[in-house]
Amino acid sequence: MADADLVTIRRALISVSDKTGLVELGQFLAGHGVEILSTGGSAKALAAAGVPVTEVADHTGFPEIMDGRVKTLHPTIHGGLLARRDLPEHVQAMEANGIAPIDLLVVNLYPFEATVAKGADFDEAIENIDIGGPAMIRAAAKNHGFVAVVVDSSDYAPLKQEMAENKGAVSLTLRKKLAAAAYARTGAYDAAISIWFAGQLGDSFPRSIAIGGELKQVLRYGENPHQQAAFYTGGAPRIGIATATQLQGKELSFNNLNDTDAAFELVSEFTEPAVAIIKHANPCGVAQGKDVAEAYARALRCDPVSAFGGIIAVNRTLDAATAEQISSIFSEVVIAPDADEGAKDVLAKKKNLRLLLTGGMPDPREAGMTLRSLAGGYLLQTRDNGYITASDLKVVTKRQPTEKEIADLLFAFTVCKHVKSNAIVYVKDRATVGIGAGQMSRVDSSRIAARKSQDAAEAAGESEPLTRGSVVASDAFFPFADGLLAAVEAGATAVIHPGGSMRDNEVIAAADEAGIAMVFTGMRHFRH
Template sequence: MPDLHPIKRALLSVSDKTGLLDLGRALAARGVELLSTGGTARALRDAGLEVLDVADVTGFPEMMDGRVKTLHPVVHGGLLALRDNDEHVGAMDEHNIGAIDLVVVNLYPFEETVAKGAEYAEVIENIDIGGPAMIRSAAKNHGFVNVVVDVEDYAEVIAEMEANDGQTSYALRQRLAQTAYARTAAYDTAVSTWMAEQVAGTPRRRTFGGTLAQTLRYGENPHQQAAFYADGSTAPGLANAVQHQGKELSYNNINDTDAAFALVSEFDPKDGPACAIIKHANPCGVARGETMLDAYKRAFDCDRTSAFGGIIALNQPLDGPTAEAIAAIFTEVVIAPGADEDAKRIFAAKKNLRLLTTEGLADPASAALAVRQVSGGFLVQDKDVGRVSRDDLKVVTKRKPSDQELDDMLFAWTVAKHVKSNAIIYVKDGATVGVGAGQMSRVDSTRIAARKAQDMAEVMDIEAPLTQGSVVASDAFFPFADGLITAAEAGATALIQPGGSMRDDEVIAAADEAGIAMVFTNMRHFRH
């Protein structure tokens, strides 16, 4: 197997014509014979390039609406033949098969067709067959054949040909082959994932794919390598956000920013401004407000200490006054649907602060998969899109909650879905005032959240912590009454929890004794 091998014949068949003409001209200038099909051939000819139709080589016209054009022994023989194997070379001579040294293929726009909401039949028609077959044939024979599936690789192929008198190196062909197999794998993943959504039941096989979006400096810790891959989604979110300033995002920045954006997307902008502040993937403050500045300040007042160096997400565009307040402390990332010029100007003085805009919010009810790797496999589940309304709540205590308590309980319940279990959230007047996350004991989370509120009362120089008169949300049931009693001692007046404990009666009795109103949701929000 040679290191350097010449490109004398190339087959070009692309859906995305970006860079095609420059590539075609560069190849033709080096005397490379061009084979092509359909629209690609027309584009090359219109640019004045000489092109041979694949149909003229195979002796068969394109047929069945273009479904059959390159699936032919003359094409795949030209790709798969080992040039240093006498039997293969003899077969090529006997059957008049010309070697193909370069394949340039990008596939039918299946992912884009699904993303635009096309009907089933149109999606099926955009499943490429001949393209993946050629890519895989060329990639298998990368000892002799170059296969290019990304526009980004056009320049490198031409550069190697220029440097090596029309030849490419084995190292390049090997890398191109790996990229090609990853592309067909990702393409098949998109098809199989879409098909799984059309068919009832749990698929026997699951695959996941992505395209490198960013090589990261390191992972959670400096000794871990890391990268960020995008799955091709066009929905508003981190992968499609525009970064206006600041150094590149780190692994932890991306993880935390995604958590912040998912949480703030729960709050419809039509209902008013909302702000979420995240630290280590957990909320340390969430609030609604009359203005975005008001929402930020109320979220900040939940836990000012933890907010330092945190991630801030907004459900409406960032404005100048809010940006000025945020800039007063060290903040890692701000993500919002947009930002006005005043906000951008204020942040420009903070060179390390990253500002991301998304042109929209995530759909909190959208169907998606949550995937986690474990030893030897993956855990896959639906994303938690569970929500409850007032009509879903069951009052289980003698005292019924007031309208304000109900509003705060639903707010707290929404936040609870985004807090690591065991999760306890105190809320008052549409703002978190204490968050307890990730503890092994639910009563410990209740105590920690209350203690944080006490600490903030001292910082804010107020007489009593804001947990006085608050409501509490618990992401899962209270197994004992001790957690509820702790919440009551902190000043909570109402509580929302799933219910379902063997000791529900004991917990309800404790609530009645403390004069607390309590509702059951019959829904749990574990987040591990």
């Protein structure tokens, strides 16, 4: 390593809210003869541990004022961080103004995100917006040619390693890495503040948006092996894939994460014990039951072929009986709010199966935003948290649906919300019996769902398709009667869809002629 790349750390400024590893770092720096400047609680913690430390106020000759809002915003500090040591005029300015160079800045910011997450009111959140910290971080990162900046305690180790190997000096390579991490942190911090502030104002779509996230995992590859990918957490806290603890199994892939998120969001829609089996972000079986074991068996019955290698989500604590059923076929991931010891023991025998526990269920009615990238931009929208109750249904046919049909219709329409458009879902006794997803024509989705139902019946040794006597849901209106007639042919006795087509009267007439019940929701659930 060339000596020109090395900067010897002689003076450091430490000001951290998260004091993890602080004392150990201070002791290490002091052991290398580094003069330490510090503020407030950081200075007290260092001094209590016997680390020599100088208060910033003593260094600048200016006291902390305004309840600590102004302490590091001072020319002596920023001059020491920003001065270029290779420019004579900068060196002369330092000498003329009594500014000592600062070679290392260790700062982590006021915990704004954590403060908001715990439900703090407006004033408390505002007080946890750091000002001096980001200003110093940006200054030190800009001047990384001469200053090392550390914003995360996880970077203490590489800093100490380099100083130990280089007689107290740090390389340009590490300083650049630390500077990049510093700007990423201040960017994410400002993003969190701007998003929160817009929310306080009720402004869903501000003039500019900032997106911040924290790396959780670098993935083996993306959707395909030739693509690179990583998983970042960020945005409003939500129970699910981001909060899950992986108890066993291989590393999760890009597709695993995407499909598991879809499965858990779907199963969260139901208050009764429920199971969703997902393949390629589409459900291949969803059911409720008196318990999770029954729900799983009924969900699997819908499409046992597609369930192979799928993702399984449950909305109750996973028990041993259900785990035994799950272990009978190959599955990629099981996600649940919790699992009992019996279930863990059963699934532990499946070494490649990933078991994820989230600690709770997300609220399907919770407001929030979803983001999707386009070439050169983003699509931002509110989460589809819409739902329909029996009182929202408008019966448009001569025949009224029975109470049992209404329960199944509502279940089917809820599942339909999580199926790629064009979506058709057949349901009987609160279990899917046929699903048609992602087709360009709604009639094709109807026919595919019916055919898969016939295949499932054959696999179960039954003589007629599972759709006989079912109800059917469509995520959007039937533009023509043909899609409806395909559902009738499959054996559906009642239909639920948004309505609103120019040909609604033709579709209603076809339903009346077939003697089935039809209800309109007035709400559609496109999913692309």
